Every structure is written in C-alpha cells, then in structure tokens.
Amino acid sequence: MKVSTKNAPHYKWGDNCDGWHLLASPHLSVIQEKMPPGTKEVKHYHEHSEQVFFILAGQATFTLDREILTLQAHESLHVPIRIPHQIQNNSKQDLHFLVISHPKAHGDRISLE
Secondary structure, eight states: OOOOTTTSOEEEETTTEEEEEEEEOSSOEEEEEEEOTTOBOOOEEESSOEEEEEEEESOEEEEETTEEEEEOTTOEEEEOTTOOEEEEOOSSSOEEEEEEEESOOTTOEEEOO
16 A cells, blocks of 8 residues: 555644654554654653664754764664664754654653653
C-alpha cells in the first residue's frame, strides 16, 4: 500500500508539531514530522532504540549529548542507544524530517527535563 502524509495515521505533539506514522511495526518505525518555527522537543534518550533523523526541508538544530549540530535538507544524524538528544527548529521556516527508529521508540523514551 502506498503511504503518505495524506493517508498515514496522524498525531500532534509538543507545541503544535505534527507526526505521521509511515510505518509502525514492533521492529521498525518511520515517522514524518513537521515542526513550526521556534519549537523544540524535550531532551530525552532511548534505552533500546537507535534512531536516524533525515532532514527533508528546513534547518534542524540538534543537541546530541553535549554537542550542538545544525543539519540542513538532505543531511542525516544517527542517534545511538542511550545518547541524550533534542531537536529544535530555531529557523523562521517549517522543519520537515523523517525519524527512523529500530526497534520502535514509542514507550522507550526517558525524558531529561
């Protein structure tokens, strides 16, 4: 079945951010997300899941452990298991990205704030 943000299960998170489950299986999760300007996720880590963030459009600012990284469209970042991380949109444009988690990260989040 063909999947897109038009037919995938949708949810809201954070401060008016959007997520679409493009694939939701126990062993692999692929989510497309949109963050409006000035929004950020709570700093956290995962006990069992590693993730890859792939920027589709916009600019993302990541805190990865204690390092601050800026990613542009078509760049990615691997977040290993148990590494604290946070994504922010400090730009004036919407940020669009994919989050790929193995295994799924839902229910495996430890908040640090």
